[in-house]
Amino acid sequence: MINVISGGVTAPKGFKASGVSCGIKGNKSKDIALICSDDIAVVSGVFTTNTVKGHSLQLTMEHIKSGYARAVVINSGNANACVGKDGDKDAKEIAELTANLLNCQSENVLVGSTGVIGVPLNMPHVRSGIRTAASNLSEEGGRDAAQAIMTTDLLEKEIAVDIEIQGERVKIGAIAKGSGMIHPNMATMISIITTDVNISRGLLDKALKEVIPHTFNRVSVDGETSVCDMVLIFANGEAENSGIVNEDIEYRTFKSALEYVCINLSKLIAKDGEGATKLVEIGIEGASSEEDAYKAVCAIAKSPLVKTAIFGEDANWGRIITAAGYSGAEFDPNLIDISIGDLLVCRNGTALKFDESKAKDILKKDEVTIKVNLKKGTFSDRMWTCDFSYDYVKINGSYRS
Amino acid sequence: MINVISGGVTAPKGFKASGVSCGIKGNKSKDIALICSDDIAVVSGVFTTNTVKGHSLQLTMEHIKSGYARAVVINSGNANACVGKDGDKDAKEIAELTANLLNCQSENVLVGSTGVIGVPLNMPHVRSGIRTAASNLSEEGGRDAAQAIMTTDLLEKEIAVDIEIQGERVKIGAIAKGSGMIHPNMATMISIITTDVNISRGLLDKALKEVIPHTFNRVSVDGETSVCDMVLIFANGEAENSGIVNEDIEYRTFKSALEYVCINLSKLIAKDGEGATKLVEIGIEGASSEEDAYKAVCAIAKSPLVKTAIFGEDANWGRIITAAGYSGAEFDPNLIDISIGDLLVCRNGTALKFDESKAKDILKKDEVTIKVNLKKGTFSDRMWTCDFSYDYVKINGSYRS
Numbered sequence: 001m002i003n004v005i006s007g008g009v010t011a012p013k014g015f016k017a018s019g020v021s022c023g024i025k026g027n028k029s030k031d032i033a034l035i036c037s038d039d040i041a042v043v044s045g046v047f048t049t050n051t052v053k054g055h056s057l058q059l060t061m062e063h064i065k066s067g068y069a070r071a072v073v074i075n076s077g078n079a080n081a082c083v084g085k086d087g088d089k090d091a092k093e094i095a096e097l098t099a100n101l102l103n104c105q106s107e108n109v110l111v112g113s114t115g116v117i118g119v120p121l122n123m124p125h126v127r128s129g130i131r132t133a134a135s136n137l138s139e140e141g142g143r144d145a146a147q148a149i150m151t152t153d154l155l156e157k158e159i160a161v162d163i164e165i166q167g168e169r170v171k172i173g174a175i176a177k178g179s180g181m182i183h184p185n186m187a188t189m190i191s192i193i194t195t196d197v198n199i200s201r202g203l204l205d206k207a208l209k210e211v212i213p214h215t216f217n218r219v220s221v222d223g224e225t226s227v228c229d230m231v232l233i234f235a236n237g238e239a240e241n242s243g244i245v246n247e248d249i250e251y252r253t254f255k256s257a258l259e260y261v262c263i264n265l266s267k268l269i270a271k272d273g274e275g276a277t278k279l280v281e282i283g284i285e286g287a288s289s290e291e292d293a294y295k296a297v298c299a300i301a302k303s304p305l306v307k308t309a310i311f312g313e314d315a316n317w318g319r320i321i322t323a324a325g326y327s328g329a330e331f332d333p334n335l336i337d338i339s340i341g342d343l344l345v346c347r348n349g350t351a352l353k354f355d356e357s358k359a360k361d362i363l364k365k366d367e368v369t370i371k372v373n374l375k376k377g378t379f380s381d382r383m384w385t386c387d388f389s390y391d392y393v394k395i396n397g398s399y400r401s
Numbered sequence: 402m403i404n405v406i407s408g409g410v411t412a413p414k415g416f417k418a419s420g421v422s423c424g425i426k427g428n429k430s431k432d433i434a435l436i437c438s439d440d441i442a443v444v445s446g447v448f449t450t451n452t453v454k455g456h457s458l459q460l461t462m463e464h465i466k467s468g469y470a471r472a473v474v475i476n477s478g479n480a481n482a483c484v485g486k487d488g489d490k491d492a493k494e495i496a497e498l499t500a501n502l503l504n505c506q507s508e509n510v511l512v513g514s515t516g517v518i519g520v521p522l523n524m525p526h527v528r529s530g531i532r533t534a535a536s537n538l539s540e541e542g543g544r545d546a547a548q549a550i551m552t553t554d555l556l557e558k559e560i561a562v563d564i565e566i567q568g569e570r571v572k573i574g575a576i577a578k579g580s581g582m583i584h585p586n587m588a589t590m591i592s593i594i595t596t597d598v599n600i601s602r603g604l605l606d607k608a609l610k611e612v613i614p615h616t617f618n619r620v621s622v623d624g625e626t627s628v629c630d631m632v633l634i635f636a637n638g639e640a641e642n643s644g645i646v647n648e649d650i651e652y653r654t655f656k657s658a659l660e661y662v663c664i665n666l667s668k669l670i671a672k673d674g675e676g677a678t679k680l681v682e683i684g685i686e687g688a689s690s691e692e693d694a695y696k697a698v699c700a701i702a703k704s705p706l707v708k709t710a711i712f713g714e715d716a717n718w719g720r721i722i723t724a725a726g727y728s729g730a731e732f733d734p735n736l737i738d739i740s741i742g743d744l745l746v747c748r749n750g751t752a753l754k755f756d757e758s759k760a761k762d763i764l765k766k767d768e769v770t771i772k773v774n775l776k777k778g779t780f781s782d783r784m785w786t787c788d789f790s791y792d793y794v795k796i797n798g799s800y801r802s
Contacts, residue, residue, distance in 0.1 A: 050729035052726030052734040052750070082722060082734075084751035103421035117719025118752035304705065308794050318518025321483060325453030333453040333483075349453070390791045393709050 001163065002257050008142030008158030011173035012196035014038040017141035019148030022129025024077035024115070024122060030148035032129035033175075035192055036071035036102060036137055036316050041236035043110070044205040046212050047229070054228035056080045057085030058114040063107050064232075067201045072110040072142060073098045073133070074149050075126060076177070079228045080113035083120045092123045097127060101134035112190055114177065114228055115151055132187035146175040149190055153177050157268040163257045165250050166241035170197045172257055176265040178219070178229075178272075181365035189216065191231045191265055197254055198237035199244040206247075207255045215262035216397040218383045219270050220301040233258075270384035271366075274390030279367045280310055281384055292329035296372065298382040299327030307388035310368060315359035316348055317345045325371060329389055331374040339371040402564065403658050409543030409559030412574035413597035415439045415639035418542035420549030423530025424515070425478035425523060431549035433530035434576075436593055437472035437503060437538055442637035444511070445606040447613050448630070455629035456488030457481045457514040460496060464508050465633075468602045473511040473593055473633055474499045474534070476527060476552050477578070478727040480629045481514035484521045487628060491522045498528060502535035503695035513591055515578065515629055516552055550591055554578050558669040564658045566651050567642035571598045573658055577666040579620075579630075590617065592632045592666060598655055599638035600645040607648075608656045609634050616663035618785045620671050621702040634659075671785035672767075676792030680768045681711055682785055689778035697773065698782040700728030708789035716760035718746045724794040725773060732775040740772040 010017050017035040024031040045064050047057060063069065073094060080087050091111050099106040136144075146156035160173035178189025194257070199207075206325050208231070216231060237243075244250050273281040282301045287293035300306055301324040309316040324336065338346040341362035345354050363367065368387075411418050417625035418436040425432040446465050448458060464470065474495060481488050492573075493513050500507040514522070561574035579590025600608075609632070617632060638644075645651050672680040683702045688694035702708055704724040710717040718739050725737065739747040742763035746755050763769065 049724040050723065051730075051732065052722050079719070082719060082747065082750055082752055084749075116717075117723065118747065120752075311794065316517075318480070318483060321453050322451065322518065326452035329452075331452065346483065346519065348485075349483055351483055351521075388794060390794050392705070393712065393789060393791050393794060 002260050003162045005160045005171065006145055007160045007173060009035050009173040009192055009194045010139050010142035012171040012194045012234045013162030014196055014365045015173070015194045016137040016139055017145040017196055018133045018136035018138065019141065019144030019146070019228060020129055020132045020136055022132065023074055023125040031075055031077045032126070032133045033074045033148035034098065034133040035139060035194065036144055036235055037236040038190050039236055040070055040108065041067050041234040042199065042201040042204050043232060043234050044201070044208045045230055045232045046208060051400040052082070054079050054081035054113055055083070056091040056111040057228045057230060058088070058090040060112065063095065063110055063275060066107060068108060069110050069234065070104045071098060071102055072112060073130060074112035074114070076149050077115040078113060078119055078121050079115050079117045080121050081117045081228055082167050083118060086120055090123055094122065094126060094130065097130050098134065100335060101131065102240065110232060112228070114149065114190055120312060140368040142173060142175065149175065149177040151177060152250045152274055153272055155272050157265055157272070159261055159264045162258050163253055165197060165244070165253055168239045168240040168241040170241060170254070171195065172261050174265055176269060178269040189229050189269060191216065193231065193233040193261065195233065195235045196239040197235050197244065198235065198239060198241050199235050199254065203244055203247070203251055204233060204235050207251070207258055209255060210391060211255060211259045211262050215266045215274050217261060219266045219297070220383060220385045267384055270386050273386035275389040275394070276386030276388045277389055278310060279384065280386055281367070281369045281382065283369065283371045283380065283382050285371065286374040286375065286376055287379040290379050293379040293381035295327040296324045296329040296374065297383045299323040300370065300372065301383040301385040304388055307385065309361060311387035311389045313360055313363035314361060315340050315345060315356065320370060320372065321346060329374070331376050335375040337373040337375065341369055370395045403661050404563045406561045406563045406572070408546055408561045408574055410436050410574040410593055410595045411540050411543035412561030413572040413595045415597055415637045416574070417538040417540055418546035418594045419534045419537035419539065420542065420545030420547070421530055421533045421537055423533065424526040425476055428773045431545060431663060432476055432478045433527070433534045434475045434546040435472060435499070435534040435538060436467055436546050436595065438637040440637055441469050441471055441509065442635040443468060443600065443602040443605050444633060444635050445602070446631055446633045447609060453483070455480050456484065457480035457492040457512040458629045458631060459489070460492040460497060461511040461513065461631065464496065464511055467508060469509060469513045470511050470635065470778055471505045472499060472503055474531060475513035475515070475527055477550050477552050478516040479514060479520055479522050480516050480518045481522050482545035482629055484519060487521055490718045491524055494524065495531065498531050499535065502532065511633060513629070513631060515550065515591055517795050543574060543576065550576065550578040552578060553675055554673055556673050558666055558673070560662055560665045562658050562662055563652060566598060566645070566654055569640045569642040571640040571642060571655070572596065573662050575662050577670060580668040590630050590670060592617065592634065594634040594662065594739050596634065596636045597638065597640040598635050598636050598645065599640060599642050600655065604645055604648070604652055604692040605634060605636050608652070612656060612660045613664050616660060620667045621699070621784060621786045630687055668785055671787050674787035676795070677787030678790055679711060679788045680785065681772045681787055682782045682783065684770065684772045684781065685775065686772065686778055686781045687775040688780040689731060690729060691780050694780040694782035696728040697730040697742045697775065698784045700724040701771065701773065702784040702786040705789055708786065711764060712788035714761055714764040716746060716757065716764060721771060721773065722747060723749070729774070731743045732777050736776040738774040738776065742770055746752045
């Protein structure tokens with residue numbers, strides 16, 4: 001039984017957070033988030049697969065190796081990427097300053113940066129922001145932290161749930177950002193997950209890495225993958241359950257709740273995609289392998305032609321079959337079925353006469369489901385994306401200005 | 402010495418063409434093109450790699466196996482794809498009717514269709530269109546044929562050149578269409594090339610297949626690859642050169658001219674990309690393998706974020722390095738150099754201070770060049786694309802309506 005509760009990353013026991021404005025964004029929006037566990041927590045992370053990695057991200061990948069951390073500090077508005085040795089120095093200073101203020105080792109502070117690439121951080125602003133963030137830490141600060149990691153996001157993204165494990169109430173809270181430049185694996189998205197569960201570091205890591213492929217790695221906004229994206233999970237054990245140390249029912253209960261949290265945030269990211277007017281779920285069934293299911297779902301979810309047609313509320317399924325066709329997935333074009341919502345528009349690779357006004361009604365909704373059955377095997381996959389609108393172009397035509 | 406001449410596909414001796422309106426498009430635009438050699442010609446073709454193939458394209462792939470043809474008939478406005486057995490029957494009837502009118506074997510007629518998928522051809526319109534096209538065939542019909550294959554193209558695309566081979570004037574003419582859904586390999590583009598050179602079928606085929614990878618397969622408008630795309634070349638020998646039968650200097654002269662023609666049309670296709678305001682050339686140097694050079698150039702040319710930044714005339718090179726980073730190409734992020742026009746904006750993976758107003762001047766032009774040097778090896782590649790504007794979304798949000 002998974003109960004949705006309020007509080008975001010500060011819902012679990014023993015976590016505090018804050019979000020403040022220090023002037024990086026220059027419009028008084030919050031741009032420094034600090035999330036902190038009262039005591040040391042086990043920690044795991046998944047990072048961008050981009051060859052180019054931001055300076056803050058590189059530091060975090062180094063610090064996380066120990067498996068323990070107390071806090072993460074994130075600035076938005078500047079990716080701290082591709083600025084040379086100063087970028088490494090700045091990331092290190094951010095960790096050190098935060099560690100001083102929290103009275104812990106610098107190695108136990110993780111750092112994130114998201115925003116424009118190639119511009120040095122304004123360190124005087126960042127320093128003062130970190131000080132304010134540390135003095136503002138509170139058990140009600142989850143929402144502020146969620147707001148402080150936003151870049152082109154229109155809405156803050158947070159969720160928390162509560163489950164029972166080993167007789168204790170265990171909570172998982174999370175925030176995420178991500179709007180454009182979103183695509184597997186780990187695109188311009190950051191998510192911080194906190195939990196008070198008592199779990200071994202190995203199983204925390206395993207749970208995160210089992211959940212991500214089917215959640216955050218199934219979101220595509222524009223097919224891009226950025227240089228500073230990560231998902232971090234902190235588990236501080238303050239729920240005082242006896243401890244998850246085996247892959248038993250308790251592990252599976254925790255993993256289900258984690259998956260619930262990540263699916264929820266994934267859909268929020270897709271729905272808040274840059275310029276998006278709709279959340280679109282693409283489902284593939286009947287593929288002859290896992291790889292083929294992924295190739296097909298990915299090509300359809302990325303296709304600018306599919307996404308502009310959905311924006312135009314046009315049931316142009318020819319673009320869906322076309323994307324499946326160039327995806328590299330093996331299938332017989334004479335078997336494929338395609339549905340838009342519950343309306344079958346193509347059976348056995350052949351156009352069906354369908355009610356265009358019914359199709360329009362389906363495409364008018366905020367959430368649109370597209371299902372493709374390749375009828376070749378038993379593998380399936382699913383991906384969340386959004387439509388492609390004028391506003392995507394507007395937002396991205398002048399991002400730096 | 403390659404001389405550009407007028408006449409398009411009807412510039413070479415012994416070719417006639419026509420382009421007429423038969424009502425498929427419903428707005429009196431030309432929608433049937435017929436291109437015909439007076440005598441049988443050797444022929445070669447390259448076809449879409451999409452698993453899904455239109456019915457007309459499948460027939461052409463069958464007919465071209467003999468290596469000889471007299472004519473190609475193309476309708477625009479309807480792809481004749483995914484409509485079941487009727488689609489095959491209609492393609493066959495188009496070839497038969499055209500063959501009757503031209504007094505040749507049906508197997509010597511190739512058929513192309515481009516436009517919306519999943520809608521049956523209106524055959525009464527097509528039949529009357531083919532009859533009109535056959536009676537309108539003329540040595541001045543190249544331009545009409547170029548217009549009749551357009552879908553969302555704003556401009557007809559044609560070129561012709563004249564070279565000397567074995568003491569004779571040899572001509573190559575070509576038309577192309579393609580605006581959206583353009584990406585390697587053979588996206589929604591069709592090109593018909595005619596030449597009066599006397600060449601063996603084997604060498605014609607070889608020349609075409611050597612030229613396409615670096616020309617038409619280096620154009621990306623939106624990363625899509627459609628179901629009915631092809632490049633066909635007809636060589637009827639009427640220039641009366643003694644014959645190209647070896648890979649000698651004469652072969653290379655012919656191939657250079659063919660490449661010139663294909664590069665020219667490739668750039669026209671990119672420049673006339675749906676909603677495009679600029680032609681963008683992306684160049685990669687210093688890759689450690691051919692594959693890496695291709696991966697990097699392709700990721701940058703496809704990136705919606707790069708393309709929207711160019712539309713916005715914003716020198717946001719962070720998106721260029723990001724796309725290279727997720728391309729899968731191996732390189733050292735600390736070595737990469739990036740130039741926009743002749744302005745170096747990133748050296749050794751690190752931001753340079755550059756003159757933003759100079760960058761703006763470069764990005765304001767109709768043609769923009771981006772150069773990326775990975776400084777790892779000696780391989781290079783090049784691709785043509787366009788910027789990504791509001792109009793791409795507009796055109797594709799309501800294509801069927």
